[in-house]
Every structure is written in structure tokens, then in C-alpha cells.
Amino acid sequence: MSAAPTSSRPAAGAPGRQLAAWWQALPLALVFAIFFLVPLGLVLMVSFWNYNQYELLPGFTLDNYLAVFEGCASGDELCVTFKTYLSTFKFCLLVWLLTLIIGFTVSYFLAFHVTSASVQMVLFVLCTIPFWTSNVIRMIAWVPLLGRNGWVNDMLLGAGLVQQPVEWLLFSDFSVVLAFVHLFTTFMIVPIFNSMMRIDRSLIEAAADSGATAWQTLWHVIVPLCRTGIIIGSIFVITIVMGDFVTIGVMGGQQIASVGKIIQVQTSYLQFPLAAANAVVLLALVLMIIWGLTRLVDIRKEL
Template identity: 80%
Template sequence: MASPHRSIPAWLQAGPFAAVFVLFFLVPLALTLMVSFWGFNEYELLPGFRLDNYLSIFKGCGHLNERGDLCVTLATYLSTLKFCLLVWAITLLLGFAVAYFLAFHVRSPGVQTALFVLCTVPFWTSNVIRMISWVPLLGRNGLVNQVLVGSGVANQPVEWLLFSNFSVVLAFVHLYTMFMIVPIFNSMMRIDRSLLEAASDSGASGWQTLWNVIVPLSRTGIIIGSIFVITIVMGDFVTIGVMGGQQIASVGKIIQVQTSYLQFPLAAANAVILLAVVLMIIWGLTRLVDIRREL
């Protein structure tokens, strides 16, 4: 008997999904791109087509300023990319280690599930609450400084533990390591265990098996996790604002400030540039592995 689904044209089956994609993805992007070319003043938006917003963003970026520094836009992007690279490297190491332990050292499926669920516990509360929880630990009079001063390790409270680059990176790692664990763990669970036995029978050491067998076969999960972490960190402004004490600039923070001052066309132009940068990074990552073929 013919399947009832075969009587429905393929384009009609895909219609609802295409409509959702167009309505909630393509239309907002098109509106953002359109508004980025508009003008504005203190009172209203001025529809039209002009490049003033993009020229304003890159003003002075063709040369160093009088102090020998980069323009604000390039300095901000470099700062954001710095955080992105640090967070990506740390979450990759932590995520790979945790996923490797769960996949190859925990034999019981029940224990695997329990430990995996335990990793998701931080997601049971909001990001803001998880960030704020670091304040009483890392503050000048926080628990960490009390321990350091009380044990004689430090003569006075350490200032850089909070509202600094360190606290921003720490919060990012705390918030987003799970986005690296899940896809890597999924890739590792699909590895044929007979390949590991064959490598061991061939005389390969544990490190050789890890580097030549497990890492290549986990690259799809590594790339997917990297895309998750990089895209989130590049556009984040809440974490940098809270943990940086509103003193550290980022692209997302600039966009948030511009929208708060109703400078929507300028914020839209910055958003378009940020999207282009993120898409180039994603394009570079996807060149390393054909995700569609590997999934």
C-alpha cells in the first residue's frame, strides 16, 4: 500500500518549515540590513540609502591615531576576538576532556546519563544568576580573597579577580563549556570501539590512539562545538558588561549601547559587520570538515 505521505508534494511538506525560516530568520536579517543604510537624528529615523553609518564606524581606521593606537572599531573587534579565542581554547580543552571521560572511561550507560545530566545542572538557572554567583567569591572581600589573605599567599586582596579580563573569561567558560561537551560527546559515542582495539593491537600508545584515532573521528563535534561557542561569545554583551564591570568594550556591548540611545541604523550597521565577521569564521571552520556528510 502506498504511503499516505507520498500523495503530498515535497514542496508542500517543506512549506511550513520554509515559512518559519523566512519569517523568523530571513525577514529580520533583511530588515536589519535595510535599516543599516538609513539615517537618523535625535528624534526620528530617516529612511533612505546612505553609507554614513558604515563610514562612521570605520572612520580613522585607515591609520593609527596620534597615540599610535588602532581606531575604536578595530580595537573593539580585536578585544572581542581575543576573548573569543581564549574562551574557545579553554572550553575545547575542558569539553574534550569531559566528553572523553564520559565516552571511554564510564562503562555504565546509567552512570553516563547521570553524569551527563549533572553537567547540565548550571543550565537550570539563568545566565545572570550564574554570573552574579561569582561576585561573592571573587570580590575584594570575597571568599577567594579571604582564603588567599588568611593563608598568607597574598598580603592584600587581589584586585584582578573580579571586573577584569580574567573574570570575563571565567564566566564565559562557566556558561558555555557545555556547548562544547555535548557535540564532542555525541561524536565520540559514534566511534567504533573496534578501531581503538585495532590501534592498541598495532602497538599504538594511549596518546597515539587519542591523537590519530579519537581526535580525527571527533572533529565534527569539535567543529560544531566551536561554532556554538564562537558565535555566542562574539555577540555577547551581558557577560562582558556584568563581569567586566562595564569597563570592557566588545562589539555586542557597542550595539547594545547604540540601541539604548535609539541609534538603530548605526547599531544595525554594526550588527551587519559583526554578522559578516562571524560568517567568515564559520565558513573557515566548515572548510575543515564537511559537516553535512559527517552527521
């Protein structure tokens, strides 16, 4: 008995499906090109232009990049650029560590200790409350709390814990880190919580049946299975903090330097090519950090 002839319709329709997929992706590709690639290309182009007090001078020069790293070749002391990047890295590391600890703890509580889905949803929505107002309003709300005559100092003085108002609560590194953690912890909670909700609970039961302690289960089972969420949250937090200038300006009292703050000041003085060169250097550095983080886990495969 002869075999039935094989239909060639799927093979014939494959090019059509591929063409349809390209057409479906075209609008998003156009949006990506117009609103991301084109502006990025313009910033890169302007970074090689010259300028004076009145206008931009199209051309090609490396003076802007030389000005960014001016004085960095001498080994006497760190140049302004390196000092600024070290200050930015300091805030980035502290904020990343604190948001990771808080975000992981909150996500773990919501995913494994809250059994009701409705309660989980309510508590998760509460975590997004800071996004209901603008960043500036949320930062200004700390001023009456942390100021020299603020509530915290009044409580400390009233309790006799200090003899005079604590100066470093506001317009300091502490206030900047506090504001960053307050603003961006949600960016760490959301991806970690999503990863935890996808963990098969039978794996945790198997670890407990094998005699693993709670800490062993956490470290050897939950943390490895949450690494995708941790990496995604880390990318969000690091990229935002590296380029931020509003939070550092407001909570630092315009006294703390950061890379984003330098770019903002150069832009306000109409030094667009120099600001563009700084932005390109910052973008290259952030992309290197993201590349290093994505080497730790294949995000596309895990998602």
C-alpha cells in the first residue's frame, strides 16, 4: 500500500508567514529607529562638532572627548572626570545593594508567605504607590522630615539622643541614597517577584524533604531560579542611577557631583557638543555594565 502524498502547503506558506511577521514588526521597528536610533546617532554626531558661545560648528573634532578626559593622563591625582565617575559608581553600588536586599525581601514575602492571590495583588499595588506622584514631589516630601528643623531632628532632640540638630540627614550622600532607594526599589521588586511566582513549588518541597534548611533552600534553590529577575532589576536600577541628575541635584543640595549632573550643567550653558561627548562616554560605560550583567544569565532564554 503506497504512502499518502505529503502536502507541501506548510512549506509553501512559510515565506508568507515570515513576510507577515516582518510586516507586524515593522511599526515597532520604525518607532525604535525614530525615537532611539536617530536621536542616538544625532548625539554621537554632535559630540564631534565644535562650538562657541553662540552656535554649533558642524565638523569633526576630538576636542570634546579630550576635554572630557583633560588632566587624566597625569598620575599626580585623579582628574575631575574620574572623581565624578567614582562618585556616581559609589551611589550606584549603594543603591543597587540596598534595593536588591529590600526588593528580594519584599518579593520573597509576597511570593511565599502571602497565600491569598487578592492580598498579594493589594500588597503589590501598594509597592507602586510612589509612582502615583512625580519624582520631584516624592523627593521634596523628605525635606520637612530630614531638614535641620524637620520632624526627625525634633524627635531626636526631644528624646535627648542628640544635643544639636543632625546636619547630614539632608543635602548629603545619605539623603541622596535614601531618595534613590525610595524611588527605584519598585524596579527591583517587580522582576524578582515575577521570577519567584514562576518557581515550581514542588522544588521547594523536594528541598525540604531532602533535609535542606530554610537558608539552604533560599540560597541553592530560590536565588538561582530568581537570577533572571535579579539581573533585570539590576539593569533597571543601575542604568537609571548612572544617568540621574534630578535626584542628586535636589537631595544633594546642588553640592554633589555626578555624571548626569555634569551633562545637565553643560547643556544649560549651551555646551551641547561637550555634553554629547560626556553622554556618549556614559552610554558606552553603561552598555559595558549591561553586557557584563547579561553574561551572567541568558535573559532571552530564561524569559
